Amino acid sequence: MIEFQHVFKSYGRSRNILADINFRIEPGEFIFVSGPSGAGKSTLLKLIGGLEPPSRGSVHVNGHRVDKMPRRAAPYLRRAVGVILQDMHLLQDRKAIDNVLLPLAVTGLETRLANTRARAAMEKVGLSGKEDLYPVEMSGGEQQRLAIARAIVNRPAILIADEPTANLDEESARRIMQVFRDFNRVGVTTLIASHDRALMAAYATRTLRIDAGRFSDIKGVHP
DSSP states (O other), rough: OEEEEEEEOTTSSSSOEEEEEEEOOOTOOEEEEOOOSSSSSHHHHHHTTSSSSOOOEEEETTEEEEOOGGGGGGHHHHHHHEEEEESOOOOSEEEEEEEEHHHHHHTTTTTHHHHHHHHHHHHTTTTTOOOOOOGGGOOHHHHHHHHHHHHHHOOOOEEEEEEEETTTTTHHHHHHHHHHHHHHHHHEEEEOOOOOHHHHHOOOOOEEEEEETEEEEESOOOO
């Protein structure tokens, strides 16, 4: 499902943020990515999502070699990968429901079915009744949950999330983790970058840890 082979990533002439990263993720795994701020967790997720290319090495995702993928193939990868970043990129001039509908509009899904799926995704993350609000009218936690609804509405094969519970209260965080777990149980490969050790202790069966250029692939949670 996902494989990194001798992957390096740097920006310009700066040092490598990721250096000689090698791992393989099988379909249906539930994995956490851990490490201190600035260690490269977000960069790793962006490489998986095809949002950035590696500087060296190969990245394989869902049958595509991302670093060699032609531009015309990129939309097919993005349909298969649901991405939740810390910078949520919500469209401020569109209502909440319209933000969630965006991935479905790209696929050309029939309007009535698209609306039904978008409303179901919003209900799943606890935003039922908020469909007609604009993002600016929502709290930071609600905007985070809106971004999660947008990522899951297309029922991706892979779901990657960068600190998805960082702006949420304990109850909302637990609800969102249950959403991720529900998707994982029906076969969605799930990767979550997080600092929350209690969260990882409750859910992690495998952790990819990045720290000061060192990479570790650990069963369970890093001690």
